[in-house]
Amino acid sequence: MKLDRRQFLVRAATGSAISAATALFPGISFGEWPKIAENSSVVSWHKAPCRFCGTGCGVLVGTVGGRAVAVKGDPNSSVNKGLCCMKGYHSVQALYGADRLTKAKVRKDGQLVEVPMAEALDLVASKLRETREKYGKDAVAIYGSGQWTIPDGYVASKLFKGCLGTNNVEANARLCMSSAVTGFMTSFGIDEPMGCYEDIEHADVFVTWGNNMAEMHPVLFSRMLASRRRRAGVKVIDFATRRTRTSQAADRSILFRPQTDLAVANAICHEIVANGWVNEAFVGEHVSFHRGKTGIGYGTEDHFAFTDEEQGITFDDYRRFLADYTPEKVEKISGVSAKDIKYLAALYGDPALKVVSFWCMGMNQHTRGTWIQNLVYNIHLLTGKISQAGNGPFSLTGQPSACGTVREVGTLTHALPHGTVGNEHDRQMAAEIWGVPVANIDPRPTYHTVEMFRALDRGDIKFLWIQVTNPMVTLPNLRRYRSGALKEDRFVVVSDVYPTPTTDIADVILPSALWVEKEGLFGNSERRTQHWQRVVEPPGEAMCDTWQLIEVARRLGFAERFPWSREEAIEKIWEEYRRFHAGPKHEMAPYETLRARSGVQWPFVEGKETRWRFNAAHDPACSNGKAFHFYGQRDGRAWIWARPYEPAAESPDRDYPFWLNTGRVIEHWHTGSLTRRVPVLHNAVPASYVELNPEDAAALGVVNGEKVRLVSRRGELVLPAQINGRGLPPRGMVFVPFFDESLLVNEVTLDAFCPISKQPDYKKCAVRVEKA
Amino acid sequence: MPVFSYLAFPHPGCRERLCDALALLPHCAILPATDHDLLVVVTDTPDDNAEAALQRGLKALPELQSLSLVFGSDEPQERT
């Protein structure tokens, strides 16, 4: 049966709704319809990971006549089992916005004018060479993204670190998950979650730590609710600073004052120890105790530097440390009642209950981001609830390839595809695989993201290439960094698919291919690598970011290091990159396997994926002969850290009496540059707003939709009030989504960061709220 | 020329009346689940006026408890 395009759209719409209904009510029947729907020969379907969030749903992209027209969930993907969220279903429309960038542009006499792509690439290469010769290797930099494909990030790292000899490689994932990395590295000595999404079907209790999963990881949230529907007694506890859609669906919603999650986590451990709920066999075999520096600062000044100093301690030292965190004392700091703290501790402490803790930006974007990860790991380690089906701490990631491209490829200043620049063995490995002299790879890290943009402002960096990200919307304390980027002798190249506030400050704009317009690989939150093929052509002269980098590398004289043809490049890059991860701790699947399957989890050893790391029954890297082996740390144990509660960098005071919290909404992806081009998503939430507590609104004399002015020490913003909308902040807090480039909340936020991870805290600064 | 699909939940005991009421709305097709109180509603309108009229019609249905948008396409401009 042949369908015209319109009939096809109707079918796709119907199919999507049926998939959504099936996710809500597994087994629901719509009679004969599904059979009819599949019986169309007009559409070809191609597997890909979703372009948007770190859940990493597998999708099938339907194409007709060279155009992508629909998306459905891939039933072969174990992530989403055929389901998508509203962003996923509409994702192909993001390819076809009317203002898509199709030609390169170069700034001439202050104006951006169209030029052939080859001319723009020539200019990028010559400016890069000239800057490097005149100001030194560390005057050039690249800033990428957790939405870079794995080959994009790999080629960027090889070019900048291996060939150009600078560690000026960073990615926006620094802003979204670097605390997760340092949390893993300090507690386990190795990055990325031990568990997998299958935990959702096994856990009895879910605790979401500052994580609005209903909007940020909607398919996982649906999976969690489906698991609760199917099994008696399953509970969801939302532990957050404001009420959200996640709180509404939870069995219990517990609010804490911003930053005091540190104190509550310690109080939970206090209760576990005080009540004899410690899993002594597990702790005795697999855990050691440590402390680091305290009073560690907030990084608000240029050139801020911090190095932690680890010291081993005993269990008794740790017990004494916890004495400061009785539930009654912590109630006063956190606003969480001692009863609720004991309730949480009892859930974690009950050996009969399997508990999963989920978190994402609430714990990552935190001036003590590394510490709070350590403290939640402490809870799971004390109780031995880790690395088993349904028992585990689970750090979710925001972007589709923050794990795959940034954490695994190592596109951060200190990192390499295997290990760090400071480690001689890791440098030697990189030099050998890349075919460059080892002396090319500088052992000193340079700038983390915030410091990279400070260096651009100061003039220490003169040339910056930005790919697949929109820092002129996302950087905290944005005004400083925008004016820095606009200074006279700075040269900024931006590769993107639509005009954004970042292309506005560019000297060269390179039009990029988007998602299924190129071949690529992403890696999601559960160590799953997903490959996709190019299924439609990019528009005009748009070019994939990997190839833009290769074109520039060749112009700089590095053709031998990037010798591949365009057709074979992605396969060759993957197979070269995979050499970095050889061995049971991180082995990646071969290209052919990834091409054939809807995602493969690493470590992929002898044809088998690893579901639970550090568990000898599942993980081939365990070699100590025991049930668990935390092989990342030098003592073969997981580390419990005594980390105190310390206040936020900036807290409300008399002049600025409100907390400002920022984040996302389900309809929009990050800065909205894609989703605002999808009419349905844009119309659902066309502009940003400020959520106010109804009592605060009444005190200010503000009604729903009325204009409100937020003022911080850095800037101000006027936007409409939303009262009793989807989110409900407590009194004394406001919340603003950051997707709207015409209402830049980051002109108000503070560029304080976790001294260990260097990840900024977008969840806490102080503002004044006025009726505008 | 928008195409949308929704999940429609009737008020308790109103499933049949909701099916009848939706069937009377122009540019609107329904697919009731055979074993749950839930309907898939697919709308396919020729222009913005018809879409606006249909939206008004949907909002006025007393039998409808909630309507959740799942999919939407409004034929964005073709790329040249």
Ligand code: SF4
């Ligand atoms: S949950 Fe995330 S990955 Fe899945 S469809 Fe939605 S946006 Fe895409």
